[in-house]
Amino acid sequence: MRNIVMSICYDGTAYYGFQSQPGGNTIQDYIEAAIEQLTGENIILTSSGRTDAGVHARSQIINFQTASSIPLERWAFALNSRLPPDIRILEARMADPDFHARRWAKRKTYRYTINHNRIPDVFQRHMQFHHPASLDVEAMRHALQTLVGEHDFTSFCSVKSTKPSHVRTIYEVSLELDPHVPGVIHIFVTGNGFLQHMVRIIVGTLLQIGEGKRSAEDMSGILAARSRSKAGPTAMSHGLMLWDVVY
């Protein structure tokens, strides 16, 4: 058996999220079906983590065990020809026999994109949250910085979470104005792990701060409260993209 690791990307618009579920139509389902078509093996793949319905991935990492002898350099092309055009395998490599895409992940980066122009960009409408408002970008940047470090992120986690601990470490954050398109903001968050809806609740709270409904200084109090009700709303899923996973 070989343990194969792949980097993949997808436009999540048409799917019910990454991870298999009873209703089907997930990215995992399509990739497992393509692998079965190719190898005859009914494998279950592991990913670096699920992404919600409508969320995209520039670089998601998956791995699976296979007895197939197909050469590594053929996997991407062979699977891509069996996948819908909004899911692409970028590369396949051999992994350590013990490699596990979720457990071995050290850092993950998400990007959230906001377009706050009056009129949305039709060509990016599935990848940008359109929120036409005047935003105090410096206040948002200041508030975002508050989250760096090890914290209990219960305030920024769905109440449906079943995780035993909500303590996570945020290593890096940044808020960047798109250098080419005025009115477009990219928020990057890098951490050792993310809770359900965590980045989207952070962004929903930052938007309230950007609009002046709350001050940047409120952020540390929201974090300390460990209560979902203290944070802002969950921002729409389509602005979110899994940007990078580091092992």
Added chain:
Amino acid sequence: MRNIVMSICYDGTAYYGFQSQPGGNTIQDYIEAAIEQLTGENIILTSSGRTDAGVHARSQIINFQTASSIPLERWAFALNSRLPPDIRILEARMADPDFHARRWAKRKTYRYTINHNRIPDVFQRHMQFHHPASLDVEAMRHALQTLVGEHDFTSFCSVKSTKPSHVRTIYEVSLELDPHVPGVIHIFVTGNGFLQHMVRIIVGTLLQIGEGKRSAEDMSGILAARSRSKAGPTAMSHGLMLWDVVY
């Protein structure tokens, strides 16, 4: 009556082209229906020119006569709330009573985008023609330059054209490597008018030159032949975007 001119943009993926036709589902149909919903008027709009099925517009210009007294600054918002999300009105202005979006157009620019990487970009797949091949960009640039000036473009025109003259003037051309994404090429063509499929046939011919199937020097002979059969194939529509119209 006022003559209103609007700049609009659209993602052409889902439509049978700009111009109304018996089968419906055109961009013109949706805009005229939105104007009728808003004003009660059953107008017929004029555009700078049709675009084919799957072709996009960053900036298309339309005009129409209306008796409505809705203030100019309200039109974009009012129509956008009645249009599908892949068609947006960018701006509305008053035009000279005689202004005609097609007849008054002095220069139009189209952009055609080629992605020649091994794996397509899932997020740009509706806006880039994916053609994984090694391309001689300098040869393509040289051949493209041949087209500047006033020429009979019959070789680069659909045989279905019913235009009495195929003489058009190309003012400017350029072939630019995307500064951010390796393997992505943008071809810009500016002229006083374009024949049916003209940019797409130019691009189809440039791709043959880029792949070394023809030499750059062949371009002037293809042009001089005034025969569609001498040029390359018509490149796919989804790589094409109406970029700008100047009056």
